[in-house]
Amino acid sequence: MTQNVTKLQCAALVMTTILPTAVLILPKTVMNSVAQDAWISLLVSTLGGVIVAFALGRFAARSKGGVPFQKGLSESTGRVLAALAGLALAAYYFSIASIALHEFITFISAEMLEYTPKIVLKGATVLVLMYIAARGIEPIARISVLLMLTSIPLLALSVLLTLSKMTWRQIEPVGEHSWTSIALGGVTPLGWFSEVAIVLLIAPYMTRPKEAAKGAVWGVLLTGAELIVMVLQSLFVFGPNLVRSMEYSMVDLVGLIEVGNFVERVEVFFITFWMSTVFLKLGIFLFGAIHLLETTLKMPFNRSPLLLGVGLLLWADTSYNWPHDMNQDLTTGITTAMLLVCNLLFPLALAVLGRLMGASKQAEGGADA
Amino acid sequence: MRWFGHMLPFFRRSGRAKRQDSESGSRQGPRDSEDLTASLSRSLKKNLSRIRSLFGDSADLTVRELGGRPGDSEVSVLYLESIVDSDFVNRYVMTPLVEWTVGRLHGDRISRLRETLPVGRLVEMDKMGDLLTHILNGYTIVLVDGTPVGFAASTTGGERRSVEEPSSQTVTRGPKESFTESILTNMTLLRRRIKTPDLRVESFTIGRQTRTFVNILYIDGIVLEKPLMEVRDRLSRIDVDSILDSGYVEEYIQDELWTPFPLMQNSERPDAVAAGLLEGQIAIVVDGSPFVLLAPTTFVKFFQSSEDYYQRYDIASFLRIIRYISFLVSILLPSLYIAVTTFHQEMLPTPLLISLASQREGIPFPALVEALLMELTFEVLREAGVRMPRVVGSAISIVGALVLGQAAVQAGLVSAAMIIVVSFTAIANFVIPSTNMSSGARLIRFVLMLLAGTLGLFGIMSGLMVLLIHLVSLKSFGVPYMTPLAPIVWGNMKDVWVRVPWPLMKTRPTAHFQRNKIRQGNSFAVPSKPDRKKGEKSP
Numbered sequence: 001m002t003q004n005v006t007k008l009q010c011a012a013l014v015m016t017t018i019l020p021t022a023v024l025i026l027p028k029t030v031m032n033s034v035a036q037d038a039w040i041s042l043l044v045s046t047l048g049g050v051i052v053a054f055a056l057g058r059f060a061a062r063s064k065g066g067v068p069f070q071k072g073l074s075e076s077t078g079r080v081l082a083a084l085a086g087l088a089l090a091a092y093y094f095s096i097a098s099i100a101l102h103e104f105i106t107f108i109s110a111e112m113l114e115y116t117p118k119i120v121l122k123g124a125t126v127l128v129l130m131y132i133a134a135r136g137i138e139p140i141a142r143i144s145v146l147l148m149l150t151s152i153p154l155l156a157l158s159v160l161l162t163l164s165k166m167t168w169r170q171i172e173p174v175g176e177h178s179w180t181s182i183a184l185g186g187v188t189p190l191g192w193f194s195e196v197a198i199v200l201l202i203a204p205y206m207t208r209p210k211e212a213a214k215g216a217v218w219g220v221l222l223t224g225a226e227l228i229v230m231v232l233q234s235l236f237v238f239g240p241n242l243v244r245s246m247e248y249s250m251v252d253l254v255g256l257i258e259v260g261n262f263v264e265r266v267e268v269f270f271i272t273f274w275m276s277t278v279f280l281k282l283g284i285f286l287f288g289a290i291h292l293l294e295t296t297l298k299m300p301f302n303r304s305p306l307l308l309g310v311g312l313l314l315w316a317d318t319s320y321n322w323p324h325d326m327n328q329d330l331t332t333g334i335t336t337a338m339l340l341v342c343n344l345l346f347p348l349a350l351a352v353l354g355r356l357m358g359a360s361k362q363a364e365g366g367a368d369a
Numbered sequence: 370m371r372w373f374g375h376m377l378p379f380f381r382r383s384g385r386a387k388r389q390d391s392e393s394g395s396r397q398g399p400r401d402s403e404d405l406t407a408s409l410s411r412s413l414k415k416n417l418s419r420i421r422s423l424f425g426d427s428a429d430l431t432v433r434e435l436g437g438r439p440g441d442s443e444v445s446v447l448y449l450e451s452i453v454d455s456d457f458v459n460r461y462v463m464t465p466l467v468e469w470t471v472g473r474l475h476g477d478r479i480s481r482l483r484e485t486l487p488v489g490r491l492v493e494m495d496k497m498g499d500l501l502t503h504i505l506n507g508y509t510i511v512l513v514d515g516t517p518v519g520f521a522a523s524t525t526g527g528e529r530r531s532v533e534e535p536s537s538q539t540v541t542r543g544p545k546e547s548f549t550e551s552i553l554t555n556m557t558l559l560r561r562r563i564k565t566p567d568l569r570v571e572s573f574t575i576g577r578q579t580r581t582f583v584n585i586l587y588i589d590g591i592v593l594e595k596p597l598m599e600v601r602d603r604l605s606r607i608d609v610d611s612i613l614d615s616g617y618v619e620e621y622i623q624d625e626l627w628t629p630f631p632l633m634q635n636s637e638r639p640d641a642v643a644a645g646l647l648e649g650q651i652a653i654v655v656d657g658s659p660f661v662l663l664a665p666t667t668f669v670k671f672f673q674s675s676e677d678y679y680q681r682y683d684i685a686s687f688l689r690i691i692r693y694i695s696f697l698v699s700i701l702l703p704s705l706y707i708a709v710t711t712f713h714q715e716m717l718p719t720p721l722l723i724s725l726a727s728q729r730e731g732i733p734f735p736a737l738v739e740a741l742l743m744e745l746t747f748e749v750l751r752e753a754g755v756r757m758p759r760v761v762g763s764a765i766s767i768v769g770a771l772v773l774g775q776a777a778v779q780a781g782l783v784s785a786a787m788i789i790v791v792s793f794t795a796i797a798n799f800v801i802p803s804t805n806m807s808s809g810a811r812l813i814r815f816v817l818m819l820l821a822g823t824l825g826l827f828g829i830m831s832g833l834m835v836l837l838i839h840l841v842s843l844k845s846f847g848v849p850y851m852t853p854l855a856p857i858v859w860g861n862m863k864d865v866w867v868r869v870p871w872p873l874m875k876t877r878p879t880a881h882f883q884r885n886k887i888r889q890g891n892s893f894a895v896p897s898k899p900d901r902k903k904g905e906k907s908p
Contacts, residue, residue: 004856006856008857009856108827112712112713112825112826112827113712113824113825113827116824116825120824121824121827124824124827124828124831125831127831128831128834128835131835131838131839132834132838135838135839135842136842138841138842139838139841139842140838142841142849142851142855142856143837143838143841143855145855145856145857146854146855146857149857265715265716268713268715268716268826271826272826272829272830275827275830276830276833276834276837279830279831279834280834283838
């Protein structure tokens with residue numbers, strides 16, 4: 001792969017990695033904890049996300065241009081540890097892809113294709129994901145920028161068209177919950193923001209890897225801003241109690257939009273646009289798994305056989321590994337813990353370990369000299 | 370076992386023969402390569418004998434021997450009667466040569482010969498292969514006994530089509546000339562438009578049997594070196610029997626084979642090619658083809674028409690937006706109709722839903738089959754319209770539009786709404802200025818229809834996502850196909866969705882192609898504030 005990813009594309013990739021699933025699940029999850037103060041929780045977690053993005057971005061910026069993350073890791077922490085880390089992260093990306101795919105198809109099935117077997121929908125999606133992963137990170141980055149630029153005016157338009165339905169008093173009383181509750185309400189969004197760890201895989205392919213931290217921070221800031229606007233919009237229109245009882249409040253919100261008698265039921269268009277962002281998100285995860293596997297295992301052949309194998313495994317895993325009536329709260333609970341461990345603690349541990357081992361090597365070198 | 374012993378040599382021989390065939394084929398085709406790489410002999414007699422044997426005594430090979438008896442002459446003139454301008458040969462080659470040989474001039478005979486022949490282009494050569502290539506391209510060869518070099522005088526002639534109006538890329542305002550099959554005429558048409566010594570021409574001969582001249586043109590100082598080297602390299606690697614049209618070259622040198630999108634532009638308009646050259650593109654002119662190729666190119670270039678630059682910017686921009694919308698309609702409308710009527714009826718406003726449902730009542734086919742039937746019928750009619758003699762071509766459209774359409778609705782085979790959808794899709798497809806792009810759109814439409822019929826909007830989105838990823842990963846001679854949209858190049862947006870007025874297009878629109886980005890001075894720059902002289906105070 002060549003180094004062609006720009007800072008803007010890096011920010012867009014971060015946004016694509018976090019936003020698509022967060023936009024559906026976070027409003028309800030956060031409002032369950034802190035009701036009308038959800039936006040404050042999101043604000044706090046966005047600030048937390050910026051710190052996480054900065055830390056991970058700095059770690060990523062140490063990578064050498066064109067050298068894959070796992071290979072770079074083996075230079076600082078040793079081959080065995082790097083191989084284990086590579087396999088563990090590949091397993092994580094595979095697992096998170098499987099969960100997200102399951103959630104995505106559950107949503108599609110509920111909202112659009114009730115009678116089509118889920119296994120067929122999952123199979124079709126896996127085929128698309130395999131194609132996306134096969135083409136590499138650069139095409140994903142280019143489309144991410146387009147989607148990011150499209151999402152901003154679309155969001156503004158949806159706010160404008162729902163202005164007449166907004167009641168400003170819905171967010172009162174502001175700050176009713178304690179700071180502890182607000183901080184706890186921000187834990188789940190922070191889990192989502194920690195997905196910014198994808199920057200570790202992107203940085204080696206950036207035109208300037210040193211800009212990884214800036215790209216990551218901008219990505220988190222933009223994502224946080226869009227999420228806060230969406231949550232506020234839901235709050236103003238529905239109020240916290242109604243949102244908590246809704247499965248997907250954003251879809252219902254867009255469903256309210258009507259212009260005269262001829263533009264109505266635009267939620268299908270929203271879902272269609274949203275689908276494209278989810279395809280990219282899942283594509284990034286599958287790419288992450290494949291990329292880590294091929295660099296860790298040093299495959300002597302091209303990507304296609306590995307892609308085929310992992311794709312089939314993903315299809316089987318997502319079709320049979322999750323109960324059909326899996327509770328969303330359960331998914332959220334599992335994913336938050338997993339996200340924080342795999343995206344935040346694990347890479348930071350690797351960074352610290354790399355520093356320590358580098359320092360000890362230097363000391364040995366000094367002693368030898 | 371005696372029969373086996375008799376058969377064995379046959380098998381051995383046939384195996385060896387096959388190997389020899391393939392080896393010779395991989396080098397020079399049916400001619401032995403040694404024949405073609407051999408140098409010319411000093412003996413005129415030997416040279417003539419070899420040429421005659423190479424041509425197998427073709428009836429149109431004319432050999433005139435001057436200055437001696439046949440078989441012992443001093444000078445020979447050779448040409449293919451079918452492809453030279455005979456009058457030109459007689460007047461400007463034969464007559465001076467006869468005078469030269471009769472006059473028995475002394476001194477350096479070769480330099481005298483050069484001065485004697487009053488032709489513009491006289492090529493000197495010493496290889497049999499070069500001689501063959503020139504004679505096959507309408508040159509007249511002069512061989513002199515005792516000299517191991519030959520001269521090729523440009524006498525290309527024969528019957529040719531004259532310069533006419535473009536047939537597939539017509540405009541209401543703008544030049545009305547189009548390229549012809551003659552490479553020389555095409556070069557003339559381009560040279561007349563770009564009068565700079567920086568316009569460079571490089572020539573290739575491709576095709577073992579056809580020996581087709583292929584010229585690449587570019588403007589030095591504007592073109593980028595990397596794509597130029599890539600074009601040269603790919604052209605020189607073509608090893609094939611025949612090049613009968615620029616389409617052959619296009620398929621050999623394009624970046625990716627497995628794509629429905631054209632990765633090179635083709636145009637029959639000299640003005641469009643000249644504009645491409647001025648934006649840093651490389652033109653590939655193939656002898657025998659009225660379509661000139663342009664590379665590298667981008668997706669948005671297929672939605673730009675020559676006329677955009679000849680008429681006012683506001684209407685040009687409006688029409689360009691219409692073209693983009695038409696492209697989307699062309700690939701998406703039938704599939705959206707199928708998806709909505711089959712899976713997502715809730716999307717439609719109730720009165721429209723009732724109207725559609727009442728029309729579809731009694732139709733024996735699902736929407737997908739109905740749409741496929743109508744689309745395929747249209748494709749058949751379209752193909753028939755192209756192949757049919759022109760006098761009956763209009764009858765086809767009447768049969769298609771009135772008889773088939775109306776009858777199908779009255780018979781209850783298809784709904785009226787479906788006829789509207791298919792017709793509008795077809796018309797939208799014709800709006801795309803490039804036939805290559807519109808053909809690609811037709812293929813994509815069928816795939817999306819199948820996806821819509823099986824998975825509804827989800828299927829369409831899956832297909833579009835694959836399409837989008839495919840598009841952004843395409844490259845044309847190293848240039849990202851979707852530039853300046855993906856990757857975004859803000860500075861080049863002046864000629865993408867809209868065409869801004871000429872004075873505002875100070876830089877060339879596609880900076881990926883060229884070195885020299887500035888294409889106009891400031892004399893017509895649009896002033897942002899009312900012009901005031903320095904020191905002048907406002908009242």
